Amino acid sequence: MDHFAKLPEGCISEIVSFTSPADASALSVISKRFKSATESDTVWGKFLPSDIDEIISKSSTPFDFPHTKKELYMFLSHSHILLDGGKLGLFLDKRTGKKCFIVAASALDFTERNDSNRMYMAQELIRSRLFTYSLYVLLLLKIKFVLISQLLNRLFFNIG
Structure with a gap:
């Protein structure tokens, strides 16, 4: 029964x-x-995060808006959307639904306050012959810590 x-x-x-x-x-x-x-x-x-509508409205990723909340959850847990002009990527953790961010290396500043020495070097990893793009990685030369607080202060986080 x-x-x-x-x-x-x-x-x-x-x-x-x-x-x-x-x-x-x-x-x-x-x-x-x-x-x-x-x-x-x-x-x-x-x-879904409580601020998901605000996040999607600020997305610079063109995508067809899913019809249901489950489709949206599945999309964001298997892919990511770009924010802040492509400097950030957002996806959801598949198990918990928590927001996860991908930060573009170009959005980070690796210089100390009183140090004008370069602390990183951009190295080309892949150059496409067919398309007009190259993939770069940042090689850290000397670094004690990374501060990304200014970048994070611009984001709209909800706790939990």
């Missing part, structure tokens, strides 16, 4: 939204009712 059949779908969705994305996916195979409940925007909306 399916005891969950007596529960309203909204109730199941609310309960599942307090789990994790991995748990929601696993729970979707229990029954048709659970599958329907775990596909809801109520569930996946709780897994």
